[in-house]
Amino acid sequence: MSLRPAVPTTVATPLPVLGRDVLVPLVTGGEVGYAALDYAASAPALQRVWDDVAAYAPYYGSVHRGAGYLSQLSTDLFEQSRATVAEFLGCRTGDQVIFTRSTTDSLNLLAAAVPDGTSVFVFETEHHASLLPWRDAEVTYLSAPRTPGEAVATLERALDAREPRGTALVCVTGASNVTGELWPVRELAAAAHARGARIVLDAAQLAPHHPVDIAELDVDWVAFSGHKLYAPFGSGVLAGRSDWLLAAEPYLAGGGASRRVARREDGGVDVDWHTTAARHEAGSPNVIGAYAIASACRALAAAGFDQLVEREQALVARVRAGLAEVPEVKVLSLFGDDAPRVGVISFVVEGWNSSHFAAALSAEYGIGVRDGLFCAHPLVRTLLGGAPQEPGECGAPDTALGERSLNAIRVSFGAGTPDEHVERFVGAVRELVADGAKWRYRTEDGRCVPDRDQA
Numbered sequence: 299m300s301l302r303p304a305v306p307t308t309v310a311t312p313l314p315v316l317g318r319d320v321l322v323p324l325v326t327g328g329e330v331g332y333a334a335l336d337y338a339a340s341a342p343a344l345q346r347v348w349d350d351v352a353a354y355a356p357y358y359g360s361v362h363r364g365a366g367y368l369s370q371l372s373t374d375l376f377e378q379s380r381a382t383v384a385e386f387l388g389c390r391t392g393d394q395v396i397f398t399r400s401t402t403d404s405l406n407l408l409a410a411a412v413p414d415g416t417s418v419f420v421f422e423t424e425h426h427a428s429l430l431p432w433r434d435a436e437v438t439y440l441s442a443p444r445t446p447g448e449a450v451a452t453l454e455r456a457l458d459a460r461e462p463r464g465t466a467l468v469c470v471t472g473a474s475n476v477t478g479e480l481w482p483v484r485e486l487a488a489a490a491h492a493r494g495a496r497i498v499l500d501a502a503q504l505a506p507h508h509p510v511d512i513a514e515l516d517v518d519w520v521a522f523s524g525h526k527l528y529a530p531f532g533s534g535v536l537a538g539r540s541d542w543l544l545a546a547e548p549y550l551a552g553g554g555a556s557r558r559v560a561r562r563e564d565g566g567v568d569v570d571w572h573t574t575a576a577r578h579e580a581g582s583p584n585v586i587g588a589y590a591i592a593s594a595c596r597a598l599a600a601a602g603f604d605q606l607v608e609r610e611q612a613l614v615a616r617v618r619a620g621l622a623e624v625p626e627v628k629v630l631s632l633f634g635d636d637a638p639r640v641g642v643i644s645f646v647v648e649g650w651n652s653s654h655f656a657a658a659l660s661a662e663y664g665i666g667v668r669d670g671l672f673c674a675h676p677l678v679r680t681l682l683g684g685a686p687q688e689p690g691e692c693g694a695p696d697t698a699l700g701e702r703s704l705n706a707i708r709v710s711f712g713a714g715t716p717d718e719h720v721e722r723f724v725g726a727v728r729e730l731v732a733d734g735a736k737w738r739y740r741t742e743d744g745r746c747v748p749d750r751d752q753a
């Protein structure tokens with residue numbers, strides 16, 4: 299099946315997603331359609347994905363083990379899903395596509411496969427999933443660059459300075475989960491390769507918003523999560539070069555990863571591990587999760603990624619223009635206002651505790667955003683200008699702009715977002731800042747919640 303439609307459709311309307319008709323209660327009375335604006339955490343399932351999974355579900359069977367018809371059908375579907383993902387990512391001959399649980403799982407798998415003595419280079423601005431898995435390697439944390447060019451120069455300097463010049467791996471995010479800004483992946487890959495290093499792309503936030511072509515970007519590996527790509531069925535992907543992966547011990551030891559196991563005369567066991575992706579997929583594979591990801595890949599490709607990007611960019615422009623009209627709002631950015639970005643925008647509001655603001659957006663407008671440090675603590679602290687304190691009581695004004703804010707608010711959206719959600723969000727921000735919250739809030743377990751005692 300080809301992923302490139304002969305005639306791309308024009309995506310002037312959002313792709314249908316689950317939950318688009320869900321009503322949620324407002325503290326002020328009545329109900330409103332839920333505006334899911336937290337795609338960066340988890341995107342709603344595409345209707346297409348749900349329909350494909352539902353159509354397959356009666357045929358579900360075990361993968362790679364049963365003699366029965368449904369088991370064989372499921373095995374075929376699982377392997378076809380791998381091929382679909384490979385095509386979606388533009389994989390090269392010989393690249394492996396390994397189904398994992400998530401981006402975090404994929405990067406931990408790769409971390410477990412890096413050869414001994416590998417030096418790892420990672421920007422401190424990364425999501426914790428990229429920052430933390432390299433526990434057995436010597437890690438150099440690169441300081442936050444303020445332009446894409448500075449990112450490349452910083453990496454070049456660090457790679458040039460390494461002594462001895464052994465194996466090296468760079469881990470970089472494609473799009474920031476905090477600012478939505480695009481990183482210069484192609485240039486970083488070129489810099490890494492020119493210095494004999496390899497590079498893995500954390501595409502958790504890039505893949506749902508932008509085509510990712512592993513060959514064109516010339517990265518060695520790509521990792522992403524199904525639940526951010528409209529396929530929330532518990533699986534993710536690590537794709538890329540096979541050599542380190544197939545030389546490494548299996549990520550999990552067990553059935554499925556092993557080809558042959560035999561007792562030795564000395565009482566131990568001999569194991570032949572698979573020399574395919576199965577080596578790192580021990581246990582019963584999540585065939586529904588893999589199939590869901592493949593379905594999402596097909597649906598995005600069929601919609602025409604260029605059109606999806608174009609529509610999302612219109613939403614980005616609308617949100618940014620709306621926020622710019624409210625002087626109390628400060629949008630967080632590493633690379634500056636003109637930097638290209640996906641539909642992920644974080645901001646703080648002068649005089650507001652971010653948790654309070656997010657709680658009011660939910661309780662009074664039915665809008666779901668996220669507040670906090672977004673599993674990228676060093677980056678958010680850099681952007682906010684210092685270490686956060688414990689959040690104060692809701693309603694107690696946070697700090698004034700120019701001073702330190704405690705944490706941030708993030709709005710994020712994508713292919714399933716209707717214009718109305720974005721308009722409601724922009725209007726709600728304007729109204730909350732101008733008029734304040736209509737309800738009283740209090741802190742419960744460190745989070746702001748509507749005070750149920752308010753009459």
Ligand code: PLP
Pocket residue numbers: 338339400401402403425427428471473474475500502503523525673
């Ligand atoms: N990388 C980035 C840039 C992310 O935004 C996230 C999740 O928010 C992850 C990695 C981890 O993804 P997951 O939680 O699906 O493992």
